[in-house]
Amino acid sequence: GKKGVEFESADKDFKFRMGGRIHADASYSSGDDNLVSGANHAEASDGTEIRRARIEMVGTFWKDWDFKSQWDFGDNKVTTKDMYIQYSGIKDFHITAGQQKQLFSRELYESSNDLMFMERSLMNSLAEATVDRAIGLSVATAHKDWTGAVGIYGETVTPTTDTSVDEGWGISSRWTFAPLNEKTHVVHLGISGNYRDPNQGNQVPEGGSKQAALTLASETSHMSNLKLINTGGIANVAAIKMVGLEANYLNGPFTVGGEYSKMWVDRKTASAGDSNLDFSAWYAEASYTLTGESRKYKKGKFYKLSPKQKFSLKNGTWGAWELAGRYSEADLNSADITGGQMSLLTVALNWYINDNVRFMADYNKTLDLSNSPITTVGGGDPNVDTFMLRGQLAF
Amino acid sequence: GKKGVEFESADKDFKFRMGGRIHADASYSSGDDNLVSGANHAEASDGTEIRRARIEMVGTFWKDWDFKSQWDFGDNKVTTKDMYIQYSGIKDFHITAGQQKQLFSRELYESSNDLMFMERSLMNSLAEATVDRAIGLSVATAHKDWTGAVGIYGETVTPTTDTSVDEGWGISSRWTFAPLNEKTHVVHLGISGNYRDPNQGNQVPEGGSKQAALTLASETSHMSNLKLINTGGIANVAAIKMVGLEANYLNGPFTVGGEYSKMWVDRKTASAGDSNLDFSAWYAEASYTLTGESRKYKKGKFYKLSPKQKFSLKNGTWGAWELAGRYSEADLNSADITGGQMSLLTVALNWYINDNVRFMADYNKTLDLSNSPITTVGGGDPNVDTFMLRGQLAF
């Protein structure tokens, strides 16, 4: 069926599902012809890529014990995504051990199959480097109108590249509330916090890999390799503290929402000149479904819409069409660190063929950019715009 | 069943199949004892390898939307092979987006499970570097007696190794005709063309990887790492143009056929001394099934035979036996490029145990070799012969 290949034992104590996704992208940037990064030529790479190619196996054993394993095979390498064992034997509670997303931000938590835009917002420049997946233990409780969860984590599955240092660790928590929670009329509020102590080699886990020091940055597209804002490696990090706020309103075909994140970085006092830092980023977004369908909300999570009529040449039906816009800002300047300040407008048109196939077109316009590590050959601020297309099949 | 694990929903709108293949090889070369590549010792490595270990998942959603994902795990790394979404909602047409084989040459297009020989011919020295899989969009139409397809492509899934350059692109097309098309009596003709513009870093996609410049070469075996003909990196390539011709005749247990490819390489005029180039390669092959079975032909593609009686000690039946021979030639010398000229004779004995298991023995004899980058210590032409064995299980 549309959920992939599913099996269930007669007594429903054993379940197994195999799923997958293909995100095939093409992207083109303008305004990137005469850029330099220091003395080196810089450019947003145009072209094609398999943005995501994932297999997942999820299952239930003896009713109470679940597992999920998910790998990404983009870029001809394997990256372990979710990889955990879960105990669901206590009503409304889930205890999860293994690699999982840390608890922070609705945008980071939302599946890439459901996001309204092809890439996450500039706010992800703070989140991706610190609160993406890590190996740990979490306890979550989920109810119709509120959810709460707390977790303690080591690092990602990537092996330590520094020789012989202890891993870092972090603790995070996310709580959501839905004061209004009807099928197509929802108010969602969320708050989350994160504390992380980097490892002895000053490493921080970053979205499935690991970096030698805390680096906050954002690419113009995954394909482009061009980072218009980029702190570079921030040395001598003693601790990272983060707070995030979420608010969303859904009313039939219309949604509006946003998130705000603030990060404080404590530096090791031993290093003169390494001041404590603070960074912030946020986004606001709105969407409208031309064909009338509503996005879905369940227990603190948003999901993509399901088209009322799937695309069919024979029946003359055209699926669902969604129009969305997002404004996002990130400020990566603080004390001795000049990572740049940027605001970005994203406009998206999404075509939902059926519950499994979606095509997406995104246009990203740089509204404002200052203190960027990338400049034009003449020394001015770059003005790069990017157009992206995606074919998505997921189950 | 023999096609792997297959599922279908009751209304046949959803299908899913999981397949795989194991090709376990051993190879031994003679005449490689005193070879040098410039000042360095060179040798054809003898030994064992898992030549291919692949998993594939293919499926259909809502009747019209197909996907295929296939990975190879040979050499302890993952390589994305097919990875595409396909629309089949228009009769006799397929529109395919994602990573797929480009449209050129029957030999390259044929599955490695079906090939009569363990490795493709010397002609593949032109095709592998230019028209193997890439991410793109193609439209194909297939009829009983003719097929036609055209596609436009970026590069492979391998990430750009040069920093910040736009990808190259290519366009290719293949047309096939079967003026005679009975079950065991077939005449097949084909023609294909390819145009490719390399990327700004002068890269060309090559069989699942990517190379810094166009490199045409052929290994004596996949295991050996010995390239008796090898242009090395051809710099300053402005455009690559290729034409390919195919002809095959199948009559019961007997087949004969061949292909010819010609490549023209335009160089950037800015570089003095970099002339335009042209290379060519071809092969002719014949096979005879001792046990009488016929190879199969369907819509422009050839498939391996199915044994009439599968191997069984209990029943005293021995499966099918096939004898095949191939002569191939490649000329990689042109203007300032001296890649060598080679002709190779391949003799093969294939044992088809059943529809899933096959054992293969190949003997490759170098007939003629000149201008090779590899020489004997004394300076003469090498004379390397290779014997290879394979156990194959595929479904």
Added chain:
Amino acid sequence: GKKGVEFESADKDFKFRMGGRIHADASYSSGDDNLVSGANHAEASDGTEIRRARIEMVGTFWKDWDFKSQWDFGDNKVTTKDMYIQYSGIKDFHITAGQQKQLFSRELYESSNDLMFMERSLMNSLAEATVDRAIGLSVATAHKDWTGAVGIYGETVTPTTDTSVDEGWGISSRWTFAPLNEKTHVVHLGISGNYRDPNQGNQVPEGGSKQAALTLASETSHMSNLKLINTGGIANVAAIKMVGLEANYLNGPFTVGGEYSKMWVDRKTASAGDSNLDFSAWYAEASYTLTGESRKYKKGKFYKLSPKQKFSLKNGTWGAWELAGRYSEADLNSADITGGQMSLLTVALNWYINDNVRFMADYNKTLDLSNSPITTVGGGDPNVDTFMLRGQLAF
């Protein structure tokens, strides 16, 4: 069901099973604060890791032809484990071609899902580098009270890193006897031998990878990267010969057993000062199931117990509990090689939730260590103890 997803055709000629395992670990070491390896700081890395994340597909085609493919995705890379084709058409015999475990040692042969301890003993410092998986051909016969097998092998699937050298090869054999063989009362005896000729680059296959020269070593934990005993690369190896002895006694909830391995290394006489070497290692272990269950024995192999009552909060049942202890020793000093001598005590408490889920806690205490390549800053012998936890889900 508990064995994963299984399918069978109506006539039972075709079978297919998909299985997997997740081993999620956390480890902490003490006594590693002031260690050096030569002039460099050394330390046992504390933290979390996905020790194993494996998918396996096994199947049967046409009744007599089996295959097994198994990959590990730990550390964000792919490692091919079992990858073979097997013929079972002769009663009591299996002929296996492809990548498989070489025939040596009960401990190495036992699945990591079944082992009583989180890591294999110090004896594995000899076995892992020489008799772990390789590509080859083996013939095995298995009977209720005895088994015998012999195999010839090349190297692992890892590509040769030395350019253009022939692979090495080895031959090994293992025989087991069960003079007493009742369901919960077993005496098991085993003997195995191995001969290996390294490749021209002096490489030896090591647990899924390959090393530039024979290296015998043992990590305090897989996560730690700390090798308290380590020969470093042993150059000029001409041949490796090994003998192993096994003995086990199982009586209801109680087991006791051990193994002894001896290795002789012949050096190439050309190299003055490179003497022939011999190394040895052994372990003895005992276990007791507090809840009364018995481990299982079948055709030369031991398997983990199955809890009489699975863990259930609702039913107030607690699964099975197993207590185990092991003493192991390795002597890696011989002639010009000083790899160190070590004895280690391991105490384990295992909690079997059900047939698929197990939690493990191990404490490793270094009893004695001399000639270690790792010393304290002051120059004395390190005294590192390690505590490890595991969550295991396997099917």
